Amino acid sequence: MGEAASGERRQRTDKQRNRTHILEVAEEFFTERGITGSMDAIAKRAGVGPGTLYRHFPSREALLAALLQARDEELEARRVAIQREVTDSRAALTQWLQALDQWVTAFDGLPEPLRVALTEGTSPLALTCQGFVTTTEDFLRAAQRDGHANPQVRGRDLFLSTLATAWARGAALADESSPDALVSLMRTGWEAPARRTTSAGDEGPPAP
Amino acid sequence: MGEAASGERRQRTDKQRNRTHILEVAEEFFTERGITGSMDAIAKRAGVGPGTLYRHFPSREALLAALLQARDEELEARRVAIQREVTDSRAALTQWLQALDQWVTAFDGLPEPLRVALTEGTSPLALTCQGFVTTTEDFLRAAQRDGHANPQVRGRDLFLSTLATAWARGAALADESSPDALVSLMRTGWEAPARRTTSAGDEGPPAP
DNA sequence: CCATGAAGCGGAGACTGCCTCCTTCTTACT
DNA sequence: AGTAAGAAGGAGGCAGTCTCCGCTTCATGG
Numbered sequence A, B: 001m002g003e004a005a006s007g008e009r010r011q012r013t014d015k016q017r018n019r020t021h022i023l024e025v026a027e028e029f030f031t032e033r034g035i036t037g038s039m040d041a042i043a044k045r046a047g048v049g050p051g052t053l054y055r056h057f058p059s060r061e062a063l064l065a066a067l068l069q070a071r072d073e074e075l076e077a078r079r080v081a082i083q084r085e086v087t088d089s090r091a092a093l094t095q096w097l098q099a100l101d102q103w104v105t106a107f108d109g110l111p112e113p114l115r116v117a118l119t120e121g122t123s124p125l126a127l128t129c130q131g132f133v134t135t136t137e138d139f140l141r142a143a144q145r146d147g148h149a150n151p152q153v154r155g156r157d158l159f160l161s162t163l164a165t166a167w168a169r170g171a172a173l174a175d176e177s178s179p180d181a182l183v184s185l186m187r188t189g190w191e192a193p194a195r196r197t198t199s200a201g202d203e204g205p206p207a208p
Numbered sequence C: 001c002c003a004t005g006a007a008g009c010g011g012a013g014a015c016t017g018c019c020t021c022c023t024t025c026t027t028a029c030t
Numbered sequence D: 001a002g003t004a005a006g007a008a009g010g011a012g013g014c015a016g017t018c019t020c021c022g023c024t025t026c027a028t029g030g
Helices: A013-033 A039-046 A050-056 A060-085 A089-104 A113-120 A126-145 A157-172 A181-188 B013-033 B039-046 B048-055 B061-083 B087-104 B111-120 B127-144 B153-174 B181-188
Strands: none
Touching: A013 A039, A013 A050, A013 A060, A013 B039, A039 A050, A039 A060, A060 A089, A060 A113, A060 A126, A060 B087, A089 A113, A089 A157, A089 B153, A113 A157, A113 B048, A113 B153, A126 A157, A126 B039, A157 B061, A157 B111, A157 B153, A157 B181, A181 B153, A181 B181, B013 B039, B013 B048, B013 B061, B013 B127, B061 B087, B061 B111, B087 B127, B087 B153, B087 B181, B111 B127, B111 B153, B127 B153
8 A cells, every 4th residue: 555656646635534534434323323324324424425425435335344344353363362362172163253243243234245245255245254254164173173063064154153143133132032042052053962862772863 | 704794885806806916916026036126016017006005015014924824824734734743842843943944935035024023023924923933932842841952942042043044045055055054053053062072071161 | 836637526316116195996885 | 877985096205326427626747
């Protein structure tokens, strides 16, 4: 990001100022009203025309991506911290999933665009998503190697599950249920471990 | 639904005809384009004005609820069948969850309104949802009684999880992953059952 | 310090979707 | 056939998204 080469004219200062201001306002707005609030309303609150908003961020996803970037870095830092400080691979995976969960819950409604980003690949959010899937895979692989995680499970599935859990949470909050119910369901499943019953050998076939 | 009492005027036949026709068209439309397709487009395809559509079904949810009713009955029948034929409570719960999953996947995008129905209670879908939560609870309780299911888990959580899984599946399909990945994750969790390792007694503190 | 033109700004407005009146037409009943 | 309940239809209000284009502002060269 230095001053570009050769005779390029310097970027106008008002542009940068606007961009920053829009980001501040959008952060506030999305926090208050969730990510589906009106784009024009954001522009208005920022005191700019819709055209300006769209020139800076050509879509809601682009705005979101820019907004998330700061948090991306936090999450990345968290990853490094976990990898350095937590030696037990099971605990590491757990903590990473927890961090992911927090990231995904930054704004109300965030799981939806993240999910489409994960498939469509065209969203500005896609790259970030993909990166975190990979990280999840790393933690998962370590846990699997140590026999702490089911070897069938794959990183992408875990990431999707985290997304899905966060998505569902919107509903869970109204309930008296602890918000952790779904997280722990994802961790241990609903099925009780097959106890060695008196009648031996009914080892269930969970995965045909 | 007999001819109403006393001097009530008979319902106009064109009304009933329209209603039926709208339902047929909507079924087709939602199947093709998912439940977020334009209401006006449905009206147009059915050859009626938007006013007519909205008089019959005052909201998208109402239309959806009417559409789902036929399938509700199928699902209810399935419930009865399972309860009669499947004696193993674990298998019964599994099969019920499978049936639920199919129901929830009837149209693309269905999980979303179902989730809000589960919390807001004001949606026409709410009643149906609540009923299925209760049924899930029944199956779950039986499985728990037999030691086949984790006693911590609650019916509502399982229902929500099914919803969340279906929601996430939209993404999973693009992947090479079997669509069952998330279902089995919900069943068994990601965590490997604590094996008795050579170094005993390192029972980790997973939940601070 | 002013002239200049490229870059950026703003908002009118095209378009689409939701939903509501209000007028016109259809139907059941007498 | 005549009548009125009530159903149908669609114009149109409202709210969003996003684009285009004339106007303004800023960095630069004289």
